[in-house]
Amino acid sequence: MLKLYQFERTWGIPNLSPFCCKIETYLRMADIGYEIKSTLPLNAPKGKLPYIEDGGKALGDSRFIIAHLKSAYKDLDQGLNDTELAISLAMQRLLEEHLFWAALYSRWQYTDENWKTNKQAIFGGLPPIIRDIVASRWRQKIKRQIHGHGTGRHQAEEIFALGKQDIEALSASLGDQQYFLGDRPTTLDTSAFGLLINIIGCPIESPLKEYGLSKDNLINYVNRIKHKFYPELQMMR
Ligand SMILES: N[C@@H](CCC(=O)N[C@@H](CS)C(=O)NCC(=O)O)C(=O)O
Incomplete structure (x- = not known):
């Protein structure tokens, strides 16, 4: 299953990082299964969170992660002109x-x-x-x-x-x-x-x-x- 590495949930919001929240929200809106790994950005491929692991590969930066989710799972932007x-x-x-x-x-x-x-x-x-x-x-x-x-x-x-x-x-x-x-x-x-x-x-x-x-x-x-x-x-x- 796809793993989402992000800061620990706090403050009653999905994530204190807007970018981690962005990816988890994409996963939920697109109904893609995932598991969360709470962490700090120490081992992140680009030194920042979020990153994901999918099919044995680590991928950093919300823009590249979403490009991957669009091609491998579901494109939330399909149908936009x-x-x-x-x-x-x-x-x-x-x-x-x-x-x-x-x-x-x-x-x-x-x-x-x-x-x-x-x-x-x-x-x-x-x-x-x-x-x-x-x-x-x-x-x-x-x-x-x-x-x-x-x-x-x-x-x-x-x-x-x-x-x-x-x-x-x-x-x-x-x-x-x-x-x-x-x-x-x-x-x-x-x-x-x-x-x-x-x-x-x-x-x-x-x-x-x-x-x-x-x-x-x-x-x-x-x-x-x-x-x-x-x-x-x-x-x-
Ligand atoms: N362009 C990146 C930005 C990610 C980002 O800035 N993450 C912050 C948290 S909101 C981070 O991990 N910062 C750690 C650092 O700069 O050391 C994306 O879209 O994922």
Whole structure:
């Protein structure tokens, strides 16, 4: 059976990583059997989670994993026309290559309170003696990534102003539809659900979360998907 390597489930959401949540949601939406292996990214083929093992091969990065799932199992995007596929790609890039960085900043850098919550969720299972050392080194590494990406060079208000633009665009694009591209879930929804639940449905406080929680259609969207595809998890509010 396909194995999905991801962070341990916490916070009452599928995963604290938007990308792990994206893959597990794809697997559930496409009704593909899998087993979860909870881990840290230490042995991941590309040093990041998620990765999968399928047919004896390890595969990293959610985009390549989904390409594999589409060809080996089920393509959630079958039937979309070229314009819809283009919108799907552009929106996934907005989510994963832009909004993601504001969310990452809010967890690892924005406030000490958020960092404590994040640290406990990711590193809480490590032996106490090494927990603080590993967590603090990892934090420095992620801060360097945020700076390298460019997001970390802005003031907090600027980072959240940029992130709010993305949330505004997502809310306007979803409108009153069930899913981003109509009445059935596609790959875009796996990505959008993965990141949105990680912004509005987890205990990391920021202006980004507040803004997301001001959009009723996004709250309903996240709750609907969570309820339908993760009935074992509690509703958000
Ligand atoms: N492009 C990758 C991004 C995956 C990613 O950024 N994973 C994060 C967790 S959200 C990670 O494992 N980071 C560990 C690190 O950078 O050391 C994908 O689509 O899978």
